[in-house]
Amino acid sequence: MARKPKSEPLRFVVKKFGNSTLFRWPSPGPWFSSLRRFHQRCAMRSAFGLWLSALGILPSPAAEADASSTNGLPQPVPGWRMELLLTAPQLRHPSVVCTAPDGRIFVAEDPMDISLPRASLPEGRILCLHPEGRVTVFAEKLFAVFGMQYLEGKLYVLHNPRFSVFIDADTHGTNRTELLEQTNPEPWALNWNDHVPSNFRLGMGGFFYVAVGDKGLFGAVDRNGKRVDLHGGGVVRIRPDGTGLEVFCHGVRNILDVAITTEDELFTYDNTDEHEWMGRLTHMVDGGFYGYPFDFIPRRPYTLWMLADYGPGAATGALAYTDDALPSEFHDNLFLADFGQRNIRRVILERANGTFREVRNELLFPDPPPDFRPVGIHETADGR
DSSP states (O other): OOOOOSOOOEEEEEEETTEEEEEEEOOSOSOSOHHHHHHHSEEEEOTTSOEEEEOOOOOOHHHHHHHHHHHTOOOOOTTOOOEEEEETTTSOSEEEEEEOTTSOEEEEEOGGGTTSSOTTOOOEEEEEEOTTSOEEEEEEEESOEEEEEEETTEEEEEETTEEEEEEEOSSSEEEEEEEESOSOSOTTGGGOOOSSEEEEEEOTTSOEEEEEOTTOEEEEEOTTSOEEEESSEEEEEEOTTSOOOEEEEEEESOOOOOEEOTTOOEEEEEOOOSSSOOSEEEEEOTTOBOOTTTSTTTTOTTSOOOSEEOOSSOEEEEEEOOSSSSOGGGTTOEEEEETTTTEEEEEEEEEETTEEEEEEEEESOSSOOTTOOEEEEEEOSSOO
């Protein structure tokens, strides 16, 4: 088996009001591989706002701080670095990000919820950022894209009410096939694509696990003709061929992503209702019921409970680090993106009987700027 590159950055999308950026967030520390040290030495900005690697001398921490301050980049905690890959006008209104094994990055745009007159318009698109810096339009005329995963030469795209798959033709997608014709008859209710089926991850059993907000599923029929309805938020799963659709667990509010560990344990980061249900990290189990909206005040004995409460915010992306490019202490750590708190939170867990407990957590940006708004997070396998 070919060995993976020994440096694996995390990618995440930051959404700004009226502006947008795509960052590469390299792995911690400068000593894990010469490939990453070379890549991180310095960066220069192109005419389109794309940051590219350039040969140079690794700047001192003070020089790095000065440069980042000048460029307006958020400053991570020591041991982590940031690189700007794409910004407006090339990228506007990003919603979710994923990567391919060859180093390409896919990022979706959702102008319908920001700058267009109706949230129901199929005016979304997916941009493909190639390793050499070229940007192509992979797919367009989509509904609001909130879920993407790349698997075996195909890009799977959840753009409610459709769940589609494209064959990868490098610069663009071809042979679009619908896995689900409808997740919800009106996902843009109240003229807003929110609280909808969102991002999904592949589990070791061959299912995609899909985060679903509390608009739920109604009239979703898989390719074998099986209908599934979900009242409220939860997790559903479906095979990549569009069969096997079923509810995995339910009773949450507005989750946008699913983090899956090396042991196939699922975790979600839920959005606050501004009252008693705050930003919750939860261990999701098969058949679990978590109490939202009617059975969590007071907590009922027949509901499952959260692992941690991180207060008010706007939970977006969730990632479990499952590779071996980072030191062992990062194995199966969770990285949680929060649009409202303007931060990425690293969470370290340990087993506690049949579930888990938080050992500790840390925010990776001590003083984020007001327009730093992460909406998605994904690791890459290109070693840069």
